[in-house]
Amino acid sequence: MKPYKAAAIQLNSQPDLSHSMEKVGERLREASDAGALLAVLPENFAFFGNDREQLRQADEISARVEKELPALAKELGLYIVAGGYPLPAGNGKVFNRSALFDADGEVIAHYHKMHLFDVVLSETEKYLESEIMEPGEPEAVVAGSEDLGRIGLSICYDLRFPELYRKMADRKADLITVPSAFTKTTGEVHWEPLLRARAIENQCYVIAPAQTGIHGGRRETWGHSLIIDPWGTILVDGGDQPGVAIAEINPGKITEVRRKVPSLEHRVMGKFNRD
Secondary structure (H helix, E strand, O other): OOOEEEEEEEEEEOOOOOHHHHHOOOHHHHHHOEEEEEEEOOOOOOOOOHHHHHHHHHHHHHHHHHHHHHHHHHHOOOEEEEEEEEEOOOOOOOOEEEEEEEEOEEEEEEOOOOOEEEEOOOOOOOEEEEHOOOOOOOOOEEEEOOOOOOEEEOOOOHHOOHHHHHHHHHHOOOOOOOOEOOOOHHHHHHHEEEEEEEEHHHHEEEEOOEEEEEEEEEEEEEEEEEOOOOOOOOEEEEEOOOOEEEEEEOOHHHHHHHHHOOOOOOOOHHHHHOO
């Protein structure tokens, strides 16, 4: 694994599949033109709006994603993490899938979101993902790549469950992806500290692409896509507008941080529950 550029793609996706996928293509080409080897898309990149409408269109959305993204990966020579898109689960619900495509357009690994966002933030703001989503198996997915190192896959609300990321560290993850659609309400207070904590405690890079702005005329997301190094330093912040945030992933930095503060080796309680 050599140093390489990675891109966190920030989008304002809408409940319009064709429009959203057109924007995805534009941003992936922008990342490739900037020299990125890896591009990570946010949650709900292909369709973001009414949950019931997303459920109704899930077959079409997943088919379009799984046709167009492999073609773009191959055309651009780009590894792509398809951050979160609905895949029919066969029981009237959908999985929220993140998939890693290599530069030949082949799927290296996939992950189904296991922690569903069922929260009530106020009388007017509540989210019940379990009404349309099926949780994935409780397993940490870490995929190895000669070009990228070892990459852990997660999605949005997973960020609040540190045990998942510690399991990724046990499986030698060099980089963790957290494609998200964080609400503005929670994002402005929790987004950055949670992401920095995951990077610091697991001594790995974190790439967290985000949705931003208003979606479908109702839901508002926080934006501020981040790429963070193993020391907890924010390398790039995507702000509040759609765009491409790029930073270098350097394996030497991972080695340096783990040598300076070998906390992963000093664990005591972790010895009792490692695979």
